[in-house]
Amino acid sequence: PDIDWDSLSFGIENCAPVSRWWLEKKKEEGREKEKRTRSRDVERRENPEKEAHLSSLFSFLLFPLSTTSLLLQFMYRARWSSADQGYQGSVVPYAPLQLDPSAQVLNYGQSVFEGMKAQRSAKDNIVLFRPDRNAARCAAGAARLSMPAVPEEQFVKAVKETVKANAAWVPPRGKGSLYLRPLLMGTGPILGLGPAPYYDFVVFGAAVGAYFKGGQLTPIDLVVEEQFHRAAPRGMGGTKAAGNYSPVLVTQLAAKKAGFADVVYLDAKHDKFLEEVSSCNIFVVRGKRISTPPLSGSILPGVTRASVIELARSKGYDVREEPVDVTAAMEEADEVFTTGTAVVVSPVGSLTFRGNKKQYGEKGKPTPVALELYEALTGLQQEAIEDPYGWVVPVA
Numbered sequence: 001p002d003i004d005w006d007s008l009s010f011g012i013e014n015c016a017p018v019s020r021w022w023l024e025k026k027k028e029e030g031r032e033k034e035k036r037t038r039s040r041d042v043e044r045r046e047n048p049e050k051e052a053h054l055s056s057l058f059s060f061l062l063f064p065l066s067t068t069s070l071l072l073q074f075m076y077r078a079r080w081s082s083a084d085q086g087y088q089g090s091v092v093p094y095a096p097l098q099l100d101p102s103a104q105v106l107n108y109g110q111s112v113f114e115g116m117k118a119q120r121s122a123k124d125n126i127v128l129f130r131p132d133r134n135a136a137r138c139a140a141g142a143a144r145l146s147m148p149a150v151p152e153e154q155f156v157k158a159v160k161e162t163v164k165a166n167a168a169w170v171p172p173r174g175k176g177s178l179y180l181r182p183l184l185m186g187t188g189p190i191l192g193l194g195p196a197p198y199y200d201f202v203v204f205g206a207a208v209g210a211y212f213k214g215g216q217l218t219p220i221d222l223v224v225e226e227q228f229h230r231a232a233p234r235g236m237g238g239t240k241a242a243g244n245y246s247p248v249l250v251t252q253l254a255a256k257k258a259g260f261a262d263v264v265y266l267d268a269k270h271d272k273f274l275e276e277v278s279s280c281n282i283f284v285v286r287g288k289r290i291s292t293p294p295l296s297g298s299i300l301p302g303v304t305r306a307s308v309i310e311l312a313r314s315k316g317y318d319v320r321e322e323p324v325d326v327t328a329a330m331e332e333a334d335e336v337f338t339t340g341t342a343v344v345v346s347p348v349g350s351l352t353f354r355g356n357k358k359q360y361g362e363k364g365k366p367t368p369v370a371l372e373l374y375e376a377l378t379g380l381q382q383e384a385i386e387d388p389y390g391w392v393v394p395v396a
């Protein structure tokens, strides 16, 4: 497709260039169809059998793809109806899902999702990053929400097949990536509170650029959220459940209105330790010591989080998974940064707590440790530097 890769950001607006291309393609197809219809009128009169065959082919080719919701051209879809059969599915054209109003997911939110990226590498491969980790987290989330897990091998194969079918949507190296969204949900109908009788596993995605406004390495301004908590001890904050993400919107939208990029949550028990940002994990740097909240159950076990911990240790940093007091982050930290599949490694320019603002590094410039780890991570993810861990997985 003729896509302006320079205009990619992260969000539905990213779909604009793709949608424009798709709309043009559809218009062209419409004109083609008109031409064919005219010639078929002639053919129909002359050869009714051939006409019947052609029209059945044609109806397949015009399988309705929504232009308003278009992300990728194809998605993977599998359904689980019984333990014997497991998840049965394949790559299909991107299309809306048809759900019963009594679908479990619509009523009781039985759903987990994943975030992954396919990238064009320096070796000109299309590669994934630690897809086994996403498969494992998805399976853990499925268990937490009483859903049958997608086996790891099937999960990874589904993601690879989705990428292969949509290879034209993987941006050129350095322009962005193909963000993939595996989604597992109880789609079967049920009215009393209970697990769904059947489940759908879907993988769709979109070409994306930087997550936060301003570009990948532009430091973001965060505010500490004081009214709401994100997750409770022994709750499900550590699960990538759909239900963990909409409650953050009320605070996120208010923060954005006040000029912040996002909020940082405090822990629900002591109300003083940093937890995570709405969509990513958080790290605090003091000299060579890097701290990040431990996986106590309320923190999302980020794949980027785990990778950055390992990379930072390999570079000689003393990385500790330990509670990080918000006042220590305000008073003692040299740097703060966030990690996530969508955000990658994002430097934090400032943290605001109870009206006080702490600035990190030089205004507008990425802080050094965040930059070093961003380069180490993305270099490895894009096969520009050696991957000693076996994290990078080619799609083909």
Ligand code: COI
Pocket (backbone or CB within 6 Å): 114, 115, 116, 245, 278, 279, 280, 340, 341, 342, 343
């Ligand atoms: C990701 O980083 O992939 C996520 O799933 C976060 C999402 C809220 C955009």
